[in-house]
Amino acid sequence: xxxxxxxxxxxxxxxxxxxxxxxxxxxxxxxxxxxxxxxxxxxxxxxxxxxxxxxxxxxxxxxxxxxxxxxxxxxxxxxxxxxxxxxxxxxxxxxxxxxxxxxxxxxxxxxxxxxxxxxxxxxxxxxxxxxxxxxxxxxxxxxxxxxxxxxxxxxxxxxxxxxxxxxxxxxxxxxxxxxxxxxxxxxxxxxxxxxxxxxxxxxxxxxxxxxxxxxxxxxxxxxxxxxxxxxxxxxxxxxxxxxxxxxxxxxxxxxxxxxxxxxxxxxxxxxxxxxxxxxxxxxxxxxxxxxxxxxxxxxxxxxxxxxxxxxxxxxxxxxxxxxxxxxxxxxxxxx
Amino acid sequence: xxxxxxxxxxxxxxxxxxxxxxxxxxxxxxxxxxxxxxxxxxxxxxxxxxxxxxxxxxxxxxxxxxxxxxxxxxxxxxxxxxxxxxxxxxxxxxxxxxxxxxxxxxxxxxxxxxxxxxxxxxxxxxxxxxxxxxxxxxxxxxxxxxxxxxxxxxxxxxxxxxxxxxxxxxxxxxxxxxxxxxxxxxxxxxxxxxxxxxxxxxxxxxxxxxxxxxxxxxxxxxxxxxxxxxxxxxxxxxxxxxxxxxxxxxxxxxxxxxxxxxxxxxxxxxxxxxxxxxxxxxxxxxxxxxxxxxxxxxxxxxxxxxxxxxxxxxxxxxxxxxxxxxxxxxxxxxxxxxxxxxxxxxxxxxxxxxxxxxxxxxxxxxxxxxxxxxxxxxxxxxxxxxxxxxxxxxxxxxxxxxxxxxxxxxxxxxxxxxxxxxxxx
Numbered sequence: 191x192x193x194x195x196x197x198x199x200x201x202x203x204x205x206x207x208x209x210x211x212x213x214x215x216x217x218x219x220x221x222x223x224x225x226x227x228x229x230x231x232x233x234x235x236x237x238x239x240x241x242x243x244x245x246x247x248x249x250x251x252x253x254x255x256x257x258x259x260x261x262x263x264x265x266x267x268x269x270x271x272x273x274x275x276x277x278x279x280x281x282x283x284x285x286x287x288x289x290x291x292x293x294x295x296x297x298x299x300x301x302x303x304x305x306x307x308x309x310x311x312x313x314x315x316x317x318x319x320x321x322x323x324x325x326x327x328x329x330x331x332x333x334x335x336x337x338x339x340x341x342x343x344x345x346x347x348x349x350x351x352x353x354x355x356x357x358x359x360x361x362x363x364x365x366x367x368x369x370x371x372x373x374x375x376x377x378x379x380x381x382x383x384x385x386x387x388x389x390x391x392x393x394x395x396x397x398x399x400x401x402x403x404x405x406x407x408x409x410x411x412x413x414x415x416x417x418x419x420x421x422x423x424x425x426x427x428x429x430x431x432x433x434x435x436x437x438x439x440x441x442x443x444x445x446x447x448x449x450x451x452x453x454x455x456x457x458x459x460x461x462x463x464x465x466x467x468x469x470x471x472x473x474x475x476x477x478x479x480x481x482x483x484x485x486x487x488x489x490x491x492x493x494x495x496x497x498x499x500x501x502x503x504x505x506x507x508x509x510x511x512x513x514x515x516x517x518x519x520x521x522x523x524x525x
Numbered sequence: 526x527x528x529x530x531x532x533x534x535x536x537x538x539x540x541x542x543x544x545x546x547x548x549x550x551x552x553x554x555x556x557x558x559x560x561x562x563x564x565x566x567x568x569x570x571x572x573x574x575x576x577x578x579x580x581x582x583x584x585x586x587x588x589x590x591x592x593x594x595x596x597x598x599x600x601x602x603x604x605x606x607x608x609x610x611x612x613x614x615x616x617x618x619x620x621x622x623x624x625x626x627x628x629x630x631x632x633x634x635x636x637x638x639x640x641x642x643x644x645x646x647x648x649x650x651x652x653x654x655x656x657x658x659x660x661x662x663x664x665x666x667x668x669x670x671x672x673x674x675x676x677x678x679x680x681x682x683x684x685x686x687x688x689x690x691x692x693x694x695x696x697x698x699x700x701x702x703x704x705x706x707x708x709x710x711x712x713x714x715x716x717x718x719x720x721x722x723x724x725x726x727x728x729x730x731x732x733x734x735x736x737x738x739x740x741x742x743x744x745x746x747x748x749x750x751x752x753x754x755x756x757x758x759x760x761x762x763x764x765x766x767x768x769x770x771x772x773x774x775x776x777x778x779x780x781x782x783x784x785x786x787x788x789x790x791x792x793x794x795x796x797x798x799x800x801x802x803x804x805x806x807x808x809x810x811x812x813x814x815x816x817x818x819x820x821x822x823x824x825x826x827x828x829x830x831x832x833x834x835x836x837x838x839x840x841x842x843x844x845x846x847x848x849x850x851x852x853x854x855x856x857x858x859x860x861x862x863x864x865x866x867x868x869x870x871x872x873x874x875x876x877x878x879x880x881x882x883x884x885x886x887x888x889x890x891x892x893x894x895x896x897x898x899x900x901x902x903x904x905x906x907x908x909x910x911x912x913x914x915x916x917x918x919x920x921x922x923x924x925x926x927x928x929x930x931x932x933x934x935x936x937x938x939x940x941x942x943x944x945x946x947x948x949x950x
Contacts, residue, residue: 243626248652252622259615352665352718353640358647436614437644443613484619489627494579494607 221467225459225475232479236486244486253485257477259428259435262373264451264458264473265380266424269417270330271455272384274397274464277319278448279334280425282341285444287311287429289345292354292439301360305430312426313419315341320418324411334448342445349441361437369431376427377474380420384470393417397464454480457505573868574604575861576624576654578617578634581610584827586635588853591906596854597861600913611636618648625652631678631864634658642666650676655867657681657860657875661720661883670882678863678875679882681856685720688823688849689728691890692794695821695847696732700792707764707790708733710757711781711822713797715749716769723749725796725823726767730757737761754780764789772802782806788814795822801829804836804844812839824848824891826901835894849888850897852904852944858911859884859936862919871921877929884933889941903948910944 205213214220237244263280270277291308295301315337322333384390392413395403404410433439452462457479458472483504487497577593579586586607593605606627608620617636624632631654638645642658646669649656657678662670669677700706710729713722726749733739739761741748748757748767757765766784770777781803784790793807800822807818817840824830824845833845863884866874876882891897904910917923918935926932 246626248622249626252619252626255622256619355640358643362647432615435618436641438614438640440613440640445613485623485626488606488623491606491627494609495582497609 218467221459221472222469225457225472225479229475229479229482232482232486236482236489240486240489243489249485249489253478253481255435256485257474257481258369258373259431260447260450260454260480261474261477262376262424262428262431263447264454264477265377265470266421266428267451268455268460268468268470268473269380269384269393269420271460271462272393272397272464272468272470273414273417274400275323275330275414275417276452276462277316277330277334277421278452279319279337279341280316280421280451281444281447281449282338282345283312283315283319283422283444284425284429284432284447285345285439285442286315286341287426288433288439288443289348289354291429292356292433293348295356296354301357301364304356304433308429308433309423309426312424312429313422316418316422316425317415320415324414338448345443346441349439353438353440355438356433358437361434365434369434372427372430376424377471380424380470383420389413389416390470394464394466394468397468398466450480453505571869572602572604573630573865574606574628575631575633575864576620576627576629577605577607578611578620578632578636579608580612580636585825585853588904589857592854592857592909592911593861595906596909596913597857597916600916601861601865603861603865614638614641614644617641617645621645621648621652621654625654629654630868631655631657633860633864640665643669646674646677650674655864657863657867659856659860662881663718663720673876673882675872676867677882678867678872679877679884681859681863681884681886683721683851684885684887685724686728687885688721688888689724689726691849691888692725692821692847693728693732695890695892696729696794697736699846700732700736702736706792707766708757708792708794709766709768709781709784709790710749711793711795711797711799712749712751712767712769713771713795713799714769715796716752719797721823722796729794729796730765730767733757733763733765737763739763741765754784766790771797772799778803778806782810785810785818786814788816791816791818793818793820793822795820798823798825800824800833800845800848801827804829804833808836808838808844817842820845821847824850826850826853826904830891831894831897831901834891834897843894847890847892850891850900851886851888852910854904854909854911855886855915855936855939858916859886859919862916862925862932865920865922869920869922871927874921874926874929874932877933882929884929884936886936887940899945899949903944908948910939910948912947915939 233244243249263284267277267280287308290311291304294307295304319330319333319337322328322337323330384393392403392408395406395408396410396413400410432443451473454476455462455473456476458474458476460468460472483501484497487500492500577589590605590607597603598605606624606629611617611620617634617638621632632649634645634656637660638658642660643666645658646656655676655678658680659682660680661682662680670679710726712726713719715723715726727745730741730745730748734741734745739759742758743755748755751767752769754766754768757767759765766789768781768784770780772778785793785807795803807820810816811818817838819842822845824833830845830848830850834843834848836844838844863875866872877884889900891900902908915935918925919932921927926935
């Protein structure tokens with residue numbers, strides 16, 4: 191009897207197409223590349239469908255303008271989501287920060303103070319949310335529900351019937367360059383902190399396995415405070431962008447934004463339950479994807495009644511392609 | 526399993542792509558419909574595209590879309606693009622940007638933005654679009670109207686004093702002051718500065734003053750501008766209760782029914798549109814308390830008003846004794862004419878000599894099911910109240926108004942009698 195020598199290639203088990211796809215999907219770069227690919231595909235799809243109009247400067251600028259506020263919020267909130275905590279009160283926090291900033295502006299007339307106060311309020315209010323969770327051990331989702339109601343009520347009380355006005359011409363002047371500089375600086379700082387420092391690693395570790403992270407000596411409370419701090423800065427900056435864009439602050443400012451941030455994050459390829467595969471730019475990618483969809487569909491002549499439906503189908507599709515469905519019980523890896 | 530999953534994904538992607546393509550085709554088709562009329566009766570070779578900024582999607586907006594898209598569009602070679610329901614200024618600004626990118630030449634805005642007229646007008650100017658708003662001139666946007674922007678065709682809104690006067694007139698003609706009555710006035714958003722609800726509330730209070738010759742302890746402004754419920758105490762001891770807010774606010778309906786349950790009030794006078802919100806509660810209270818409530822209130826065409834006017838309460842009376850309605854096509858025609866005049870180089874026609882640049886339409890009172898039935902059948906496809914002749918009467922290029930006074934007079938000419946004469950029952 192002769193024994194046939196098998197090469198390594200022959201000895202390896204046969205992989206089905208599905209196995210190969212799963213290998214690709216489980217690659218560590220997949221969550222980064224897939225949403226970006228979808229974004230680029232969508233963009234060029236609309237470029238083709240609109241006969242190149244989608245490449246014009248005004249369209250590109252419009253996409254940036256419309257995704258900036260949600261993108262900034264989502265970039266900040268990614269620090270919280272990474273730890274496995276969900277905070278959807280960020281819209282109300284931003285609203286209240288805007289209101290306080292506008293009130294300070296009305297009494298001082300200083301735009302500089304408006305910007306500083308809005309950012310500081312964003313930070314302080316997020317720290318309050320964090321304290322409720324860390325010190326008083328209230329579930330972050332519960333804190334978010336309560337905080338959302340309280341902050342919205344405060345906004346309504348402080349603003350009253352008429353929106354708080356901020357000088358329109360000053361806002362117009364600041365809207366361009368200041369926003370680019372502020373967003374650029376914040377986004378780069380977040381990228382470095384999140385992906386190139388110990389802080390980011392700790393956040394992901396806590397999100398991936400909290401008990402294990404604590405056992406290795408990570409101070410959970412301190413790390414959570416840091417997460418809420420960076421989120422607070424983002425919320426404050428988003429508040430400044432909001433005020434500059436509309437030149438006034440109405441009592442409903444920020445309403446519903448928390449859910450939009452969540453949606454953008456998921457579309458950007460990150461789980462709102464955090465974990466090791468999290469990143470801080472998913473929200474921005476998601477926000478840009480939503481804006482491109484809205485703008486592209488309108489430019490193609492899709493009627494408003496159809497847009498919501500088409501958008502819903504495409505959202506579902508993106509999430510479907512971007513998600514893992516393990517055969518076991520749902521885990522934090524599942525979107 | 527993996528291959529199956531892959532196929533599922535490919536199929537779903539294909540379906541979405543097909544949907545996208547189909548929708549795109551639909552858009553093109555609608556463009557094509559407009560384009561198809563180019564050789565028809567259009568007076569201008571220039572094709573325009575107008576964005577409609579909607580604040581809510583309801584019967585009225587659907588009717589408006591039908592009127593614009595299928596009636597006005599083919600006649601004037603205009604394509605219309607409609608927004609989703611816009612809930613805040615940021616969304617409104619985004620729609621303006623998107624509309625400009627989609628090739629719109631003008632925006633008709635139904636989102637109430639008195640405090641932000643300037644932002645939207647300037648944004649439209651920056652994007653090269655004409656802008657007209659559903660609203661009027663007030664303290665908050667006075668500077669914008671005064672600035673007379675070249676792209677700002679002004680505002681259009683209901684003649685609010687006239688609307689309020691309709692209620693006052695009904696009260697003066699129908700309330701018997703010899704009996705003992707109490708009045709609950711739902712002032713809605715008057716405390717927030719809502720023009721319409723302010724005028725209606727003020728006229729209701731004014732009617733009571735004149736009917737009874739009474740004097741309120743507080744001024745009428747203090748009563749309807751109160752953000753919390755307040756008694757309108759007066760020298761004649763007539764029970765008057767001003768109740769602010771709208772049914773969307775938590776506890777509003779409960780507060781209203783609690784006030785009615787005190788038994789002090791038998792007249793319900795509502796300034797906001799609550800026809801569809803309180804009818805059932807009022808009828809149930811009537812039965813439970815064996816008390817006949819008389820209700821008059823602001824309304825709009827629709828099933829809610831039809832039910833309220835047609836349904837008899839337990840005392841055999843109409844649930845709503847009187848309401849007001851407007852014809853969507855008249856309002857839409859005014860907005861379109863203002864925009865079209867500016868687009869075709871007749872911007873001056875939009876400017877009122879006193880600088881207000883706001884044109885008004887009048888609402889109509891409806892008091893019986895027969896009257897409502899006739900009016901409901903009018904503003905429908907093929908029976909538009911604002912027909913092409915009416916629209917042309919406001920458009921300079923079509924031989925219509927050459928001054929804003931003419932423009933306004935032509936709108937007022939289309940009153941109930943004129944419509945009845947043309948459309949009948």
